[in-house]
Amino acid sequence: MKIPKVVFASFLVSALAGLSLGLIAADKKTTPATKPDLKVDSSPVSAGKSPVVTSYADILDSIRPAVVSVYSSKTVRQQVPEFFRRQGIQGREQKQRGMGSGVLVSADGYILTNNHVVEGADELKVLFTDEREFTAKIIGTDPKTDVAIIKIEGENLPSATLADSDNLRVGDVVFAIGNPLDVGQTVTMGIVSATSRRVGILDDVAGYEDFIQTDAAINQGNSGGALIDARGRLIGINSAILSTSQGNIGIGFAIPINLASSIMHSLIETGTVARGYMGVETDVLTAEMAESFGVSKDTKGLLITNLPPGGPASKSDLKREDIITSINGKSVSTRDDLRLRIAQIPPGTTVTVDYIRNGKPGQTEVTLAQRPDDNARFGELLPGVKADPLTDELRQQNRIDGRVDGLIITEIAEDSPYAESLRVGMVIEQINRTPVTDAAVARAVLVNGRNIALVHYRGVYRYVIFYIR
Structure with missing residues (x-):
């Protein structure tokens, strides 16, 4: 077959x-600087009742x-x-x-x-x-x-x-x-x-x-x-x-x-594609989970499991265990729904988020940032630089003190423009004075031009300045 x-x-x-x-x-x-003049007709194709058509x-x-x-x-x-x-x-x-x-x-x-x-x-x-x-x-x-x-x-x-x-x-x-x-x-x-x-x-x-x-x-x-x-x-x-x-x-x-x-x-x-970024980690609300969070089993939405610090959603009224039901009035029931809906909205736009908290409906606004992976190769913090959350296993392998927290650099390509300023095993604790323990948040706080990172390497803290062109 x-x-x-x-x-x-x-x-x-x-x-x-x-x-x-x-x-x-x-x-x-x-x-080119000019924008196209588009013709748009947003009405539905029909009201549901159509006459017999013999030719189009x-x-x-x-x-x-x-x-x-x-x-x-x-x-x-x-x-x-x-x-x-x-x-x-x-x-x-x-x-x-x-x-x-x-x-x-x-x-x-x-x-x-x-x-x-x-x-x-x-x-x-x-x-x-x-x-x-x-x-x-x-x-x-x-x-x-x-x-x-x-x-x-x-x-x-x-x-x-x-x-x-x-x-x-x-x-x-x-x-x-x-x-x-x-x-x-x-x-x-x-x-x-x-x-x-x-x-x-x-x-x-x-x-x-x-x-x-x-x-x-x-x-x-x-x-x-x-x-x-x-x-x-x-x-x-x-x-x-x-x-x-x-x-x-x-x-x-x-x-x-x-x-x-x-x-x-x-x-x-x-000349580029800038996608919106909300900064929430979610899980699909199942019928079994719904009862535990005070909503009916038929409720469709996404349960917030984490709000990475520094992300747009962390600056709003949203909290962990809120259930997101819609963005700008359009329902979301899967993570793909949310990712696609937000990605189509330009960074800097304020969106309306409907949610349920403790069984009661609520509404808040979130101003979107630019999706961090827009201009980076998939899985990289910077071109040629991969960094992962600092797990217990990585901490033990690299003999890093338990008080140190952040992203550990796990790979640097030879042709990376950052190969001279960064090192494998270096822990990035802050970027532009924002704590980073999540790669998505780290990318979100990066800016074009000059950036400054607080890093820990071989028992010593220091600041590293690098540029994104």
Whole structure:
């Protein structure tokens, strides 16, 4: 029996053909100062009662010109055995070509697509259905959501109207538009099969998954194309399929437009993605636990198990054993719900948190910080520097006094810019005068430019100054 696997719906057409599975951010490009003028219609697709429809042609006519084909090319070098590399023999360079789709979201040329469609590209071409061709540049990419924004130069270009993807319901009619297998623009029809689907596509980059699942046919080449509702509005960016054969079997996934557009705005305005950070550690409230905390077994929410010092939530009215039920009026019942909800809100924003304490409802506000791992490699405190909480085992291994507490540096890469100022076995007690016993809190108090840390090393305390560029 063949095991289904997730396949990104992009298409490579060179001699090195294959699926583009990597999720490596493309080189940063210069970010324009202007913001796109977006058309948004946030009303539900219907009130639940719809007349019989015999054709969607008129509705699709308005959106189809805004869906484009995206052709990429990059230079790759053939791998040769190590013996030949030692002799100075390098593999031949070849051009690798790929293709996907994209959606124009503004009349001045901003295009939403997938990160894996454009990653590493040396050149991007955009082809319209009327055969017009443009050269595109990468504005920014976000591997953690597989979103990319590219731009072409033009005026009065056809653009899509964005819907509110939070209003989607299972059973809503949808259309997938793109260029599958490079046969030309193709429209397929289906329904929303599920929402808030998480299938592990982006686990390698600690990503954020909230996919719309659809049975509208999606194939290689559809990546970055449009998922459209029955009113012709953009509700998602097609991204991947689950298949035993790398072909469509009716299980496709699209990034909700609300998530994609929030990433797009951040990339256009700042050139990076800044995600909100609340600073709470939680556990799912089970029916068995609910009774112990004075609520009904049907209560949905997250039980606060810890509020790391220095984090945004620690400065609010929230307490350990509070049950968080919603953020800005939107319910949260799993840790993924909370992580995704907060990550879509810009740092510095104040959110309203509804909670239950001792069986009674309450409400407070938390001003979010920037998520600490946004600009660090996964699991690192600083580039090339890994630090862990100081456990009894680590304390014994490194002969550290019981009165010392903080984060112990466990690994420093040779190419780390901090290799000369920090040492393995060094305990960081404070960063910028804030006690740190948790890596997330430590990252949250780091600032661009000058930082100062109080460290303990070989029985001696001292201050270390380091810079984040």
